[in-house]
Amino acid sequence: MADEETKQDQPDNPTPLRRPGEGVPPPPQGERPGVVSDVVALGAGLKTTLQEFFRPVVTTMYPEDKTPRSERYRGRHYLRRYDNGLERCIGCELCAAACPVGCILVVAAENTDEKRVSPGERYAKTYEINMLRCIFCGYCEDACPVQAIVLGPEYELSDTSREKFIYTKERLLEPLPPDVQARLNDKASGTGTTPPHADPPHRAGR
Ligand code: SF4
Ligand code: SF4
Numbered sequence: 582m583a584d585e586e587t588k589q590d591q592p593d594n595p596t597p598l599r600r601p602g603e604g605v606p607p608p609p610q611g612e613r614p615g616v617v618s619d620v621v622a623l624g625a626g627l628k629t630t631l632q633e634f635f636r637p638v639v640t641t642m643y644p645e646d647k648t649p650r651s652e653r654y655r656g657r658h659y660l661r662r663y664d665n666g667l668e669r670c671i672g673c674e675l676c677a678a679a680c681p682v683g684c685i686l687v688v689a690a691e692n693t694d695e696k697r698v699s700p701g702e703r704y705a706k707t708y709e710i711n712m713l714r715c716i717f718c719g720y721c722e723d724a725c726p727v728q729a730i731v732l733g734p735e736y737e738l739s740d741t742s743r744e745k746f747i748y749t750k751e752r753l754l755e756p757l758p759p760d761v762q763a764r765l766n767d768k769a770s771g772t773g774t775t776p777p778h779a780d781p782p783h784r785a786g787r
Contacts, residue, residue, distance in 0.1 A: 671701030
């Protein structure tokens with residue numbers, strides 16, 4: 582009686598991962614596994630390991646080593662200057678209009694004879710890019726009529742707070758050419774004779 586109860590408690594399908602009626606596949610035909618076949622398999626594995634050992638290393642030890650980038654790589658933006666130190670940006674806001682994610686802010690101001698920042702009538706008083714939003718599409722670079730905004734090769738942009746990803750004009754603007762910087766320094770110390778932006782706008786280098 583006890584044996585009958587035990588039999589009834591046992592399920593029809595003792596293998597839980599198989600559906601009722603599903604057959605158990607037959608064991609593989611041929612030689613049964615043994616010590617010799619294990620050693621052969623081990624030798625095959627070691628052969629693969631040794632082959633990989635003598636192949637050229639493709640791993641790059643970043644950040645000490647860096648792989649070369651394509652010339653067309655689009656990384657962090659830069660605001661460019663002319664050779665005479667004037668800023669290229671004329672505050673037209675075409676880049677902001679072209680940006681598909683609206684991450685560029687341009688506030689323009691008028692150039693004056695006393696304070697000329699760019700060759701045009703206006704210059705960018707404020708220029709900001711929210712790098713957290715930027716998708717590095719390059720539309721801003723394409724839209725700029727004076728090639729003022731360009732995407733450079735720099736891609737290491739990690740930082741510690743969201744605020745630091747708002748790139749201001751000061752951060753984006755490329756440094757002054759050394760000769761213009763030297764003239765500025767001379768002027769500041771009272772020894773210079775040439776104003777920093779002496780070249781007329783129409784002769785500005787490209
Ligand atoms: S690269 Fe594209 S997303 Fe980034 S600022 Fe320029 S237009 Fe906007
Ligand atoms: S970067 Fe170019 S497109 Fe953008 S505001 Fe300046 S001049 Fe205009």
